Amino acid sequence: MSNSIACRLTAAARRRACEAPLAAAVCALMVFASGGPAARPEGGVAEAGPSAYLMQYDVKKGESLTYQVLISETIYSGAKRTTNLYREEIRVENSGTDDGSRMRQTVICVGSATPEGSEARGLEPFRYYLTVEKTGRIIEAEGLRPWDGRQIETLWLAQVILADRPVAPGETWTVNDELYSTAAGGLVLERRTYKFEGIAKVGSQDAFKVKYEVSRKGRSNGKDYTYIGTGTFYLASGKLVKLDSSEIVTYAGNGQDTKIITMIQVELVR
Numbered sequence: 001m002s003n004s005i006a007c008r009l010t011a012a013a014r015r016r017a018c019e020a021p022l023a024a025a026v027c028a029l030m031v032f033a034s035g036g037p038a039a040r041p042e043g044g045v046a047e048a049g050p051s052a053y054l055m056q057y058d059v060k061k062g063e064s065l066t067y068q069v070l071i072s073e074t075i076y077s078g079a080k081r082t083t084n085l086y087r088e089e090i091r092v093e094n095s096g097t098d099d100g101s102r103m104r105q106t107v108i109c110v111g112s113a114t115p116e117g118s119e120a121r122g123l124e125p126f127r128y129y130l131t132v133e134k135t136g137r138i139i140e141a142e143g144l145r146p147w148d149g150r151q152i153e154t155l156w157l158a159q160v161i162l163a164d165r166p167v168a169p170g171e172t173w174t175v176n177d178e179l180y181s182t183a184a185g186g187l188v189l190e191r192r193t194y195k196f197e198g199i200a201k202v203g204s205q206d207a208f209k210v211k212y213e214v215s216r217k218g219r220s221n222g223k224d225y226t227y228i229g230t231g232t233f234y235l236a237s238g239k240l241v242k243l244d245s246s247e248i249v250t251y252a253g254n255g256q257d258t259k260i261i262t263m264i265q266v267e268l269v270r
Contacts, residue, residue: 052166058238169198207236223253
């Protein structure tokens with residue numbers, strides 16, 4: 001990512017005790033909803049009354065998933081406007097813990113960047129490691145560079161934290177806690193609101209459709225900033241199959257306002 005984004009991705013590295021671990025196995029970064037929308041316990045989705053579903057992550061040990069990611073970043077600074085395009089391929093390799101209560105993931109990313117007015121160029125590959133609970137909450141990150149805007153942008157995969165109760169279409173839940181975030185690259189106090197929209201088609205699959213909104217305020221490099229992220233996740237057959245999201249960060253101070261708008265599209269390819 002650009003230096004402009006990198007400057008807002010300052011580590012808020014204070015680590016606090018996590019909530020009591022949840023019992024079931026979980027994928028880390030990738031948001032996996034267990035089973036399909038059919039309300040069959042053997043499919044990983046428990047029905048609790050008419051059209052209410054307990055969405056659970058269900059990632060198999062040894063499973064590897066590959067995602068294609070397109071990112072458009074537009075920077076407004078004074079009268080100047082600049083747009084950069086990024087193409088990434090992200091592979092997530094999963095391994096479980098001994099008791100099966102958490103999932104350990106290796107995240108590997110290769111890609112290219114196309115700055116405005118220039119040709120595409122290859123970017124240095126990177127990898128990092130995550131440990132995640134059943135709801136999708138990251139409880140440990142190793143090798144994650146909070147000053148690296150490009151790397152931190154891959155945390156969109158961890159934006160959904162599923163409800164720990166059955167939910168029906170139209171229901172919402174809110175998380176207001178210290179979370180790993182694309183806004184800062186480390187643990188920061190962040191408010192997230194989620195809404196289960198119901199069942200939608202993604203290609204030939206039925207998928208859970210979940211919308212979210214993230215908001216926070218902070219200060220970085222002598223400037224106050226506000227951050228708003230919105231998006232829609234589609235989860236089917238235990239996997240994130242599609243994501244469309246956007247982020248807007250606005251800096252104010254030092255006599256010049258800056259706004260950065262980032263659009264992200266994600267698709268499971270294999």
